[in-house]
Amino acid sequence: MHSHSKEEIKLPENGSADDSTVLRYRSDNELMAELIDFLRKRRMRLCNIWMRKIARENLMSSMTPDEIKKECAAIYENYLATLETGSIQALEFYAQELSARILPLGVGTQEVIAIVLLLRDVMARSLFSHYGKCPQLMKHVLDIYEPAANRIALTVASGFLNEHERIIGEQRRSILELSTPLLPVRNRLVILPIIGVLDSQRVRKLCEQLLTGIKTHRAKVVVADMTGVAEIDAVAANYLNHTIAAARLIGAEIVLTGMTPEVAEPFILLGTDLSSLTMFEDLQSAIDKADELLGRTVVYADESAHRQEDL
Amino acid sequence: MMPIPILKKEQCLVATIEATISDQELLALRDQLVKEVGEEHSAGVILDVTDLDVLDSFSVRILRDMANAIRLCGANTVIVGIQPDVALTMVQQGLKLEGIHTAMDLEDGLAYFDGRNKTAL
Numbered sequence: 001m002h003s004h005s006k007e008e009i010k011l012p013e014n015g016s017a018d019d020s021t022v023l024r025y026r027s028d029n030e031l032m033a034e035l036i037d038f039l040r041k042r043r044m045r046l047c048n049i050w051m052r053k054i055a056r057e058n059l060m061s062s063m064t065p066d067e068i069k070k071e072c073a074a075i076y077e078n079y080l081a082t083l084e085t086g087s088i089q090a091l092e093f094y095a096q097e098l099s100a101r102i103l104p105l106g107v108g109t110q111e112v113i114a115i116v117l118l119l120r121d122v123m124a125r126s127l128f129s130h131y132g133k134c135p136q137l138m139k140h141v142l143d144i145y146e147p148a149a150n151r152i153a154l155t156v157a158s159g160f161l162n163e164h165e166r167i168i169g170e171q172r173r174s175i176l177e178l179s180t181p182l183l184p185v186r187n188r189l190v191i192l193p194i195i196g197v198l199d200s201q202r203v204r205k206l207c208e209q210l211l212t213g214i215k216t217h218r219a220k221v222v223v224a225d226m227t228g229v230a231e232i233d234a235v236a237a238n239y240l241n242h243t244i245a246a247a248r249l250i251g252a253e254i255v256l257t258g259m260t261p262e263v264a265e266p267f268i269l270l271g272t273d274l275s276s277l278t279m280f281e282d283l284q285s286a287i288d289k290a291d292e293l294l295g296r297t298v299v300y301a302d303e304s305a306h307r308q309e310d311l
Numbered sequence: 312m313m314p315i316p317i318l319k320k321e322q323c324l325v326a327t328i329e330a331t332i333s334d335q336e337l338l339a340l341r342d343q344l345v346k347e348v349g350e351e352h353s354a355g356v357i358l359d360v361t362d363l364d365v366l367d368s369f370s371v372r373i374l375r376d377m378a379n380a381i382r383l384c385g386a387n388t389v390i391v392g393i394q395p396d397v398a399l400t401m402v403q404q405g406l407k408l409e410g411i412h413t414a415m416d417l418e419d420g421l422a423y424f425d426g427r428n429k430t431a432l
Contacts, residue, residue: 212395250415
């Protein structure tokens with residue numbers, strides 16, 4: 001797989017394998033030890049080749065060259081250590097720590113995996129040019145190098161995916177917690193600003209909190225402001241309809257406001273009975289309607305004076 | 312079978328339904344309320360269901376029948392105190408209280424009739 005390569009890895013001739021070395025190796029462990037020794041001695045050279053490749057592929061572009069150099073050296077060391085000990089625990093820990101550090105910098109998981117795979121190939125080519133003259137020995141080298149290298153790549157990849165999942169889970173939890181603040185505005189009037197994506201899981205929680213919140217605030221009118229809703233699916237829209245009907249049974253009216261066309265669409269597709277909903281285009285008119293439902297009229301001191309003059 | 316007490320507050324009749332009510336008792340309450348509305352010329356009936364943790368299709372049908380009969384006698388029905396989870400279950404089962412006003416508690420129920428009296432005057 002490396003024969004078509006134009007990449008030149010120059011190795012000192014005295015390091016090449018000959019027939020006598022084939023006979024010397026019997027166990028995998030001995031050969032692995034030599035491979036590690038070989039890769040460690042050529043650390044500077046291989047690191048440079050690797051970093052050139054990284055630069056050519058335009059990977060980790062959000063990091064400075066110095067940072068990349070430092071990170072590469074650390075990855076190289078960890079890579080060798082894992083090959084040496086065969087234990088992936090240290091690497092798992094390093095991958096986790098690395099992902100927590102560089103994911104916020106905007107480095108994608110695929111970039112990191114690409115980098116690890118590049119290192120695997122750089123090392124394999126170096127081994128190939130060193131041992132390639134003797135096919136038998138080369139086969140043995142690949143037999144022990146490839147599984148170890150693949151395990152490393154897998155470990156790093158899954159470490160990054162785990163970190164991704166952890167971040168997503170954390171964000172989901174905090175969204176659920178923050179999602180339904182009920183804001184009392186006036187006596188028996190509360191505002192419910194809904195922000196973000198309304199999926200079926202979140203809408204269930206929201207509905208639960210809203211209905212119990214109506215009870216605790218003794219709210220008669222709830223103004224639900226949907227301005228911040230980016231997206232709503234059919235299940236969530238249906239559930240929201242149920243919530244509105246349930247609120248009415250409890251004795252509270254829900255006034256909707258800030259519907260965007262995208263958000264309105266699932267309601268239309270569901271065949272929602274629009275006459276059962278009270279909707280306004282902006283928060284101001286919704287609150288005016290809420291006041292009307294509560295039997296209040298807002299009179300502004302100076303405005304009433306103007307009106308007197310008009311009359 | 313204990314008859315459910317029906318209280319009188321100004322122009323309204325107030326009945327509290329307890330969690331242990333049986334179907335027979337509910338039917339008896341319906342008959343009794345309709346009869347009293349006719350006799351007392353009440354303006355309205357308030358049914359307090361705060362205690363109920365479930366409203367099944369049978370009870371909902373009886374409540375609707377009752378409200379319709381009371382309307383024929385010239386009065387209105389308000390159901391107060393439906394619990395949030397009861398309300399949600401009702402909606403999910405497609406049970407509706409069409410034409411019946413609902414309010415949060417007894418206070419709101421009484422206020423509903425007060426408001427109606429004021430607008431009538």
